[in-house]
Amino acid sequence: MKNLRLKSARAAKDLSQEQLADLCKVSRQTISAIEKGDYNPTINLCIAICKVLGKTLDELFWIEEEA
Amino acid sequence: MKNLRLKSARAAKDLSQEQLADLCKVSRQTISAIEKGDYNPTINLCIAICKVLGKTLDELFWIEEEA
DNA sequence: GAAATTTGTAAAATATACTTGACAAAAAGA
DNA sequence: TCTTTTTGTCAAGTATATTTTACAAATTTC
Numbered sequence: 001m002k003n004l005r006l007k008s009a010r011a012a013k014d015l016s017q018e019q020l021a022d023l024c025k026v027s028r029q030t031i032s033a034i035e036k037g038d039y040n041p042t043i044n045l046c047i048a049i050c051k052v053l054g055k056t057l058d059e060l061f062w063i064e065e066e067a
Numbered sequence: 068m069k070n071l072r073l074k075s076a077r078a079a080k081d082l083s084q085e086q087l088a089d090l091c092k093v094s095r096q097t098i099s100a101i102e103k104g105d106y107n108p109t110i111n112l113c114i115a116i117c118k119v120l121g122k123t124l125d126e127l128f129w130i131e132e133e134a
Numbered sequence: 135g136a137a138a139t140t141t142g143t144a145a146a147a148t149a150t151a152c153t154t155g156a157c158a159a160a161a162a163g164a
Numbered sequence: 165t166c167t168t169t170t171t172g173t174c175a176a177g178t179a180t181a182t183t184t185t186a187c188a189a190a191t192t193t194c
Binding site: 016036 | 140141151
């Protein structure tokens with residue numbers, strides 16, 4: 001499932017995937033894969049992304065419904 | 068760094084590490100390692116733990132200060 | 135509409151999350 | 165004290181997160 005909240009938060013800071021990736025010290029493909037979904041990043045990376053984008057874990061990564 | 072919030076939330080539900088592990092479909096050692104700290108679980112596992120314990124990501128896994 | 139930037143995606147390699155099995159120490163219950 | 169349960173930890177293996185390189189499609193900018 002796509003993570004549109006992340007895509008939106010990144011857009012709000014006017015950052016490209018590559019810029020966000022650099023700030024999180026991770027590759028561009030990793031950011032792309034997370035936004036694309038079907039991906040299971042580590043909590044430390046999620047926290048790093050949240051801090052760069054000024055959001056919390058719940059705001060960007062919490063999922064209400066999960067099969 | 069130890070995750071005492073997780074340990075506390077588990078105690079509040081009166082669950083052993085092994086019981087929590089079973090409910091999260093993960094090994095006991097993995098739960099032990101997460102509570103012990105120095106560990107970097109995936110976001111999906113964190114979400115599974117949160118749901119079992121009735122907590123949110125921010126409550127159990129958010130970190131204010133990170134070197 | 136050409137050039138530059140951004141994004142999607144794929145394959146192979148590497149790093150690391152997680153498992154399994156096992157044993158000892160600590161804690162809890164009798 | 166004795167027994168049972170819980171927890172810490174280690175070593176070797178498996179699964180998967182992440183990297184690197186690369187190319188094409190899409191978007192933006194001039």
